Each structure stands twice: as C-alpha cells, then as structure tokens.
Amino acid sequence: MEKITKNTLVSLSLKLEDEKGNLIDESDELMYLHGGYNQIFPKLEAELEGKKVGDTFELLLAPAEAFGEYDESLVAKESLQDLPEDVTVGMELEGENEAIAWVVESIEDEYAVLNANHELAGITLKASGEILEMEHLSDEGVDEILKMEHEH
The missing domain is CATH 2.40.10 (Thrombin, subunit H)
Incomplete structure (x- = not known):
C-alpha cells in the first residue's frame, strides 16, 4: 500500500481544537503537497510522513509549532x-x-x-484527522501545483 512520502498530494480531514477541547477549525477535506513545501505546519507534516489512506493522526502543536507565540x-x-x-x-x-x-x-x-498577532497565536492546538486520499506526483505535477500556488 502506498505511503505518504515527498511529492505526494495528500487529502485529509483535519480538526483543530484548543487544549480545553473547544473546536477551533474543522475541514472535511484539506489538500496539501507533502515534502517540505510549507503548506502545512512542519510538525504535522512530519507526523503524516509514512502514513497511508485510512490512517488517523492526533498530535499537539505548541504555539511555536502552529501560529506562533503571542507577541x-x-x-x-x-x-x-x-x-x-x-x-x-x-x-x-x-x-x-x-x-x-x-x-x-x-x-x-x-x-x-x-x-497584528494571528488570532490563534499563543494557543496550543490539538490536530486530529484521517488520511482520505493520496497521489504520488511527477516532478512536472509538483511544478504545476507550486506554480498555481504562486499565482494566488
């Protein structure tokens, strides 16, 4: 079975909660390009490395690993x-x-x-969800996604 590695287009469900369990954000389907492209939090990306469709995840993100410390x-x-x-x-x-x-x-x-702080600065977040789909991309496919990202 395929696993998430560099240049994998990943679709996942994602729920973010604060430490008290209050729902901050929930996405039924979030897509990102795996492999250090800064499309999701680095600690979350590291957690997803090697996972496959159907796998679930749950981890805590300290403020510095998410939206930053309150300044x-x-x-x-x-x-x-x-x-x-x-x-x-x-x-x-x-x-x-x-x-x-x-x-x-x-x-x-x-x-x-x-x-000017992000509204979630200074908050520890619990991220959880499930891997829904994945597709390993060619270098051309990766370039296309990164090009689209810069056009926004």
Missing part, C-alpha cells in the same frame, strides 16, 4: 486621528510594513487598540 509588541494603541474615519472593531488595516495586517480590537474615546 505583545504586535499590540498598539493608535490615536483615532491617525486612523480612517470609518474605523470599526474587526477592521483590518495595513501597517507601514505591508506584510503585517493590524486588526482593530477595540475603540475607546480617543484611540483604538490594534493587534
């Missing part, structure tokens, strides 16, 4: 005068560094609190 330096108070007039809680704003998206967490009289 207080990514929380800022900004004067409302420096923000768009129509600013609302939940709105995403681009910072001077375009790689960082700031989310408006709260609005007070004179200022807004902005946070």
Whole structure:
C-alpha cells in the first residue's frame, strides 16, 4: 500500500481544537503537497510522513509549532486621528510594513487598540484527522501545483 512520502498530494480531514477541547477549525477535506513545501505546519507534516489512506493522526502543536507565540509588541494603541474615519472593531488595516495586517480590537474615546498577532497565536492546538486520499506526483505535477500556488 502506498505511503505518504515527498511529492505526494495528500487529502485529509483535519480538526483543530484548543487544549480545553473547544473546536477551533474543522475541514472535511484539506489538500496539501507533502515534502517540505510549507503548506502545512512542519510538525504535522512530519507526523503524516509514512502514513497511508485510512490512517488517523492526533498530535499537539505548541504555539511555536502552529501560529506562533503571542507577541505583545504586535499590540498598539493608535490615536483615532491617525486612523480612517470609518474605523470599526474587526477592521483590518495595513501597517507601514505591508506584510503585517493590524486588526482593530477595540475603540475607546480617543484611540483604538490594534493587534497584528494571528488570532490563534499563543494557543496550543490539538490536530486530529484521517488520511482520505493520496497521489504520488511527477516532478512536472509538483511544478504545476507550486506554480498555481504562486499565482494566488
């Protein structure tokens, strides 16, 4: 029976829960290209190496292995005068560094609190699921998938 190795297109179900068992996210079918292409968390990819269709998995992902540690330096108070007039809680704003998206967490009289941490930063996650399908790809097939990924 085929096993997951480098350049395998893998389809799996995935459930993410916090340490208390609260459901964070659930996907009936998630596809990724196995082999260090940074399409899923490295620790999860390592766990899936060698598995076959029908196998299940369950592992804990520490914050550093998932969405990162919570970073207080990514929380800022900004004067409302420096923000768009129509600013609302939940709105995403681009910072001077375009790689960082700031989310408006709260609005007070004179200022807004902005946070650029991922919403799941600092949370240990339990990942579980099952391998649904897999297909070993040729180098051309791998190139095609990676090309599609860069076009998004």
